[in-house]
Amino acid sequence: MTKQVKEREKAGRRPDRVAIYPGSFDPLTNGHVDIITRGAAIFDRIIVAILHNREKGPLFTVQERVDMAREVFAGEQKVVVASFGGLLVDFARQQGAHVIVRGLRAISDFEYEFQMALMNRRLAPEFETVFMMPAESYTYISSRLIREVFALGGPIAGLVPGIVEARMRGSRRAHGSRA
Ligand code: PNS
Numbered sequence: 001m002t003k004q005v006k007e008r009e010k011a012g013r014r015p016d017r018v019a020i021y022p023g024s025f026d027p028l029t030n031g032h033v034d035i036i037t038r039g040a041a042i043f044d045r046i047i048v049a050i051l052h053n054r055e056k057g058p059l060f061t062v063q064e065r066v067d068m069a070r071e072v073f074a075g076e077q078k079v080v081v082a083s084f085g086g087l088l089v090d091f092a093r094q095q096g097a098h099v100i101v102r103g104l105r106a107i108s109d110f111e112y113e114f115q116m117a118l119m120n121r122r123l124a125p126e127f128e129t130v131f132m133m134p135a136e137s138y139t140y141i142s143s144r145l146i147r148e149v150f151a152l153g154g155p156i157a158g159l160v161p162g163i164v165e166a167r168m169r170g171s172r173r174a175h176g177s178r179a
Helices: 003-010 030-042 062-072 088-094 107-123 143-151 162-174
Strands: 018-023 045-051 079-084 099-103 128-132
Touching: 018 030, 018 088, 030 045, 030 099, 030 128, 045 062, 045 088, 062 079, 062 162, 088 107, 099 107, 107 128
Parallel strands: 018 045, 018 099, 045 079, 099 128
Antiparallel strands: none
């Protein structure tokens, strides 16, 4: 139990409900934003946890992803953005989170999500994974598809936050290819 939780309990208040929403977020999409917004309506705090993965050739560095997500949620007190390495459950414990949030877009997501949820439960039975569905209009969006469409010169407006789209266009201009 974290110090903060103990203090709240001593003061006779229910402990904060803290959720963690982990992912690669390369890039952050409007589907992610939708889930974070829904999570913020339910939990006292939602920590967007961006994984330090070792993928080759990411679109954005982890720090850039953190900065953009912070910009998108600037002024939204319940949303905290952080990066992490190692096991998610270790980071979640450090942060005093109780719930892991994941988005489910389609049946095809289910198998991978089910495996992760059960592995996380085995590693840390005190956590519950909660699945949230994005708005229907975002169910086909993924970071991977956005990277692909963008790399081939397709439009991505409306699929990612404006800040992210501007950064993507900026980096393409900087690399001298088609804007
Ligand atoms: O956006 P993604 O790539 O689907 O997110 C996957 C993520 C970051 C949630 C997952 O890879 C993860 O939690 N990685 C941290 C390492 C870990 O805890 N692995 C065991 C969990 S099954």
